[in-house]
Amino acid sequence: MTKRSSVSTDRWCEQSKIDLEHRYQFLVESVEDYAIFMLDPSGCVQTWNPGGQRIKGYASAEIIGRHFSVFYTDDDIAVGKPQALLEAALARVHVEDEGLRVRKDGSTFWANVVITAVTGPEGELLGFAKVTRDMTERRRLEELERLQARAAVMEQARESERKRIARELHDDLGQRLSALKMALAVHEKQIWQQGAEISDQIDAMTESLRRIAADLRPPCLDDLGLTAALEWLADSFQRRYGIKVRLAVHGEPEGLNELTVLSLYRIVQEALSNVARHSRASEVSIDLSKDDLFCRLRMSDNGVGLPPGEKLRSDAFGLVGMRERAAQIGGDLQISGRPGNGVHLNLLIPVQGLKGAAR
Ligand SMILES: Nc1ncnc2c1ncn2[C@@H]1O[C@H](COP(=O)(O)OP(=O)(O)O)[C@@H](O)[C@H]1O
Ligand SMILES: [Mg+2]
Structure with a gap:
């Protein structure tokens, strides 16, 4: 009786493990936003999911068995990046990277990649699990936000430039004009005798005007x-x-x-x-x-x-x-x-x- 019960527990465990694997398989199969796949220890693609097809453009039959370096740019391959990432995953179990990746049609996209080394009970390397996410849209939005922030800063800078000009006009030309008006009021009668003083003030105003205009856009x-x-x-x-x-x-x-x-x-x-x-x-x-x-x-x-x-x-x-x-x-x-x-x-x-x- 004890033996029979242990056999049925084993079967139950076996069954639930299969259920779990099916469910896991189902989960991976239904994900379209992430490419989730396995690599063998040498880096060749072993499994593929619809997310992989959607993001990278390969159908399962086209990619299974091929080395995962096909997803990398020529520059990355030249510096040995794919192999370096596998080695890093081996050393640290888990490695994350962001960068350009290549689709089947040769176009590139911005990817976030996580590679995890998968080991067996004895610590032997079974392969690597790789999860890739297409970040192109997110990056585009971030870039847009950055540009908007920069435009806001530039606009603020322009605004403070306008303030500066307004201040110059007010403090410099404004004061000179007030002085000129007062001089006119005081000397209204002797205006012709005071002509030289007024002419000096007009010269000073002209000089201010030249200086402010030159500050705005130096002619030279x-x-x-x-x-x-x-x-x-x-x-x-x-x-x-x-x-x-x-x-x-x-x-x-x-x-x-x-x-x-x-x-x-x-x-x-x-x-x-x-x-x-x-x-x-x-x-x-x-x-x-x-x-x-x-x-x-x-x-x-x-x-x-x-x-x-x-x-x-x-x-x-x-x-x-x-x-x-x-x-x-x-x-x-x-x-x-x-x-x-x-x-x-x-x-x-x-x-x-x-x-x-x-x-
Ligand atoms: N040459 C300088 N010597 C001393 N402080 C400076 C100098 N340049 C900038 N600063 C300091 O940095 C601050 C920021 O400068 P800035 O961004 O040009 O703004 P603002 O001139 O409108 O104050 C100034 O308020 C000042 O405290
Ligand atoms: Mg300043």
């Missing part, structure tokens, strides 16, 4: 190029704020394309405006150089440096805007400045990365 940038525009910027900054500017240009920055020239100019302009507003520096140096590999811009002031812990205001878009401009032209902008040690900007742009005929 188009006509004379970056070096001349930077010389003009440095000179007018020095005269306006009494802060010494040392400008040095090496190499031939004039060969740069239009977007790069404008971005470099705007970065220097914003950095100088920060020097005037925040640094309490007496001197600022600007170094621009270009060789066959890199265009490099370095700026340093001898002022108070950045606030401790770089706790910057959330509405401070100047530094963010500078980084955005740098990223737009493929450059990397490092900004540093320990308190008391001045602020230092280091912008490196690989010349190869510059688009357009003129680099």
Whole structure:
């Protein structure tokens, strides 16, 4: 009786194991969003599911028996990535990777891949379980979100630029106009005798107007190029704020394309405006150089440096805007400045990365 009962328990266990395997098989068969399949120890595909067919385009009969490196790009194969992933799964049981994978028709998609080494009771390697998920859509949405966030930052930067212009117009031209109006009221009768004073004020206003317009779009940038525009910027900054500017240009920055020239100019302009507003520096140096590999811009002031812990205001878009401009032209902008040690900007742009005929 005991024996019979043990036999029936074994059968029951066997039966439920088969049920479980069927259910598991059914689960894998019904999943369409993930490619779930087994590889043998050498990396050849052993099983396939509808998700695999949907994502990678192969029917079971076309892929079973083939090495899983067919899912990888030529570049990945050249550096031995498929084998390296299997080895990593063997060493760590489980490995996760994200990257480009190749469909049957040769097109590529962005995949998240998890490979798990499957071992038997004695620890012997039975193969690998591989789960692949197509992340193309998710990545596209992330990219879209990133672009939207970047557009918002650019819009904020434009807004603060508009604010700056409004402030300049109000503080500078507005005050000069008020003064002119008062002078007119006071001297209404002797207007002709006071003609010279009024004419001086009009000259000063014209000068302000020129300066504000030139800040918006420096005319010499188009006509004379970056070096001349930077010389003009440095000179007018020095005269306006009494802060010494040392400008040095090496190499031939004039060969740069239009977007790069404008971005470099705007970065220097914003950095100088920060020097005037925040640094309490007496001197600022600007170094621009270009060789066959890199265009490099370095700026340093001898002022108070950045606030401790770089706790910057959330509405401070100047530094963010500078980084955005740098990223737009493929450059990397490092900004540093320990308190008391001045602020230092280091912008490196690989010349190869510059688009357009003129680099
Ligand atoms: N050259 C500098 N010297 C000292 N502090 C600076 C300098 N440049 C930037 N900062 C600090 O970084 C902050 C952020 O600068 P920024 O993003 O241009 O915004 P904003 O100029 O509108 O304050 C400034 O508020 C200031 O505290
Ligand atoms: Mg600023």
